[in-house]
Amino acid sequence: MGKHKEWRKFVKRERRRKIRTQKAKEREYIPFGDYEEWHKTQEAIEQFEIEQIEKANKIENEKWFKAEQESMEQWRELQTKNELLLQKKLQQQAKLKLEWEKEKEKRRLDEERLKEIEEENRKRQELFINNLEKFLSGDLVEPPKELLILYESKPNNPPCPFFTKTACCRFGDECSRNHIYPGISKILLATNMFGHFGLENANFNEYDTDIMLEYDDSDTYKDFRDFFFDILPEFEKFGKVVQLKVCNNYEKHLRGNTYIEYADLRNAVSAYRALHARWYGGKQLSLQFCQLASWKNAICGLQSSKRCPKGRTCNFLHVFKNPITLQLDDIQISERHKQYSRSWRWSESPDREISRKPMNQEIESKDRIKQKDRVRERDKNMDRETENNRARDRKSEKNKINDRNRHGDSSRRRRRYKD
Template sequence: MDNWEKLQQYKERLLQEKMEQKIKLTLEWEAEKERRKIEEEKLKQIKEENMKKHQEFLENLQKFMAGDSCEPPKELNYVCDTRPGAEMCTFFSKTATCRFGDQCSRNHQYPSISNVLLAKNFYAHFGLDNMFENNEYDADIMLEYDENETYKEFEEFFCDVLTEFEKFGKIVQFKVCKNYEKHLRGNTYIEYADLRCAVAAYRFLNSRWYGGRQLSLQFCNIRSWRNAICGLQAKQRCHKGRSCNFLHIFRNPNNLFSLQKLPEENYIPRRRTPPRSWRWSESPETEIPKDTKSSRESNDEEKKNRERRRSHKRKLRKD
């Protein structure tokens, strides 16, 4: 009898524990549902507030771009620091670039918007990429690509790109780098007189394609062009050569945008019909194959011209 009572008590205790566990789980589930509900409401509220702020931002940006507002949206007036509190990187402060990138131990400051746009490695040319190589193979190839030919291609680039950027407003400075260092080579700086123009150009041209390359624009600060540009480069006396971290720039046609403020009223950029590889586009373009026979004849003629130039330049070197 005692065993039976003990068994019944044990069963009742198990049942009681089971009911208590069930009630506990139910309460926990109800609490979890309530917590999720509150969290969803908070997220919904945050989302609505963010959408409202974004809408206000777009409206303020539109007013600023239309000239109805003198100041840009406050959301755009901020500076991003790579290493807050660290010493400022001297080269980045002057040229908006650094050979170490954002891995630099010093601080780089990126403005949210500014009058100056930077297109990194925008101008690309075989002569520019190989003019500083020293091996025999490259030296032989570079007989065909002296600085004059590289500059001739740059003139086409200058006229084509300047015309496109001028659609958005007055440009007060346009500089293209011919440095060897990768972080500077081909960098293109465009400074607008009006902040609105720079923002408009960024919104329209960023991520477009040009010459088979996707354009990546960023805003930057150039406080002084004279401090950014290598002062000895123009005189061909830069003792640092290809390791120089200041801007070595191409001379713009007719000295347009010269720091010496030379007359530029009579200058009209040449507008050529650019070859296919220099075209602007919304997406990458595929080259169209040329006629086989005409292409072969053209290649043969080009090979003869190259050989003549090589022979002539070798002769000049011997003399």
């Protein structure tokens, strides 16, 4: 059964093939006369196609030739441009090289000039140090000229009135007026040297009273006395101190400023050279020379009577009252200082040699002993009065707090009843 199907497929396929062959032969069969015409037609068609191909080739060849000319023109322009750029680059490189050589020569000349200037400055500094040493030792009467030069912050502006009177200004060197700093003078200024909790925290809001309940002016003054007898012997090692003033202003530019006036200019220079940049109380000292017209113009006249209208914002000096007068003998000052232990606040500078002058030792007379006893008695009375004032102030403060609490409770009750 299966073989018959396969045979039938084969027979049908062969029949279809014979039919296709017969039709192809019929299509290809052309009579002789028609064949010549067909042959001529085919030749004409081929000739036409050849002409069309040649014409198209000619058009394409012209297009190519035109494009080639354009590309060659562009290439020539590009080459010309590159040559110009290369020439410009070479000129720029030559110019840079010439400038570099000039700069190199200029640097060499500057270095040589700087070396010459450094050498001149070194010789001038050596001469200045030698003259300064001679001046400090007393061989020269006049100080070196370099120390007499004045420095002005704004030379073309009028002088600052507050700086002229107090040697301090709240605006510093940013002030619109002129600040004149002397090269050297008899007065030294140590800015913010005396630091105390009562001065640094007194400008808090008036309603924040808790922070200052345990501090009053008597505590500040007691610490000031320790500070006074601690620094006075150190400054007197270099010469006679005529005046020593410590500010108790609350403004930052005046707070804790310490003024030291020497009787001799040479002593002030020696003190500045030895104590500048030393450490005291954990702070590095910054000493500067200052020039005051008079202490009367610098110190606020109403501060002692507590009638200053400016209060804490006053820009004149509010100073502590010195526990002793500086006209007392050296022995009395040293004896008074023995009541206080040598403070740890002073620290020696490792890279400075401090010239120490031995204090003159004199025999105490009866008048000096009596004067020392009066000073001790006065100090005891001041301590006793301070303690009494402190107790009285604490009691009044507690009464005020109790009254405030009591009135506050009663006002709350009245408000509750009204509601």
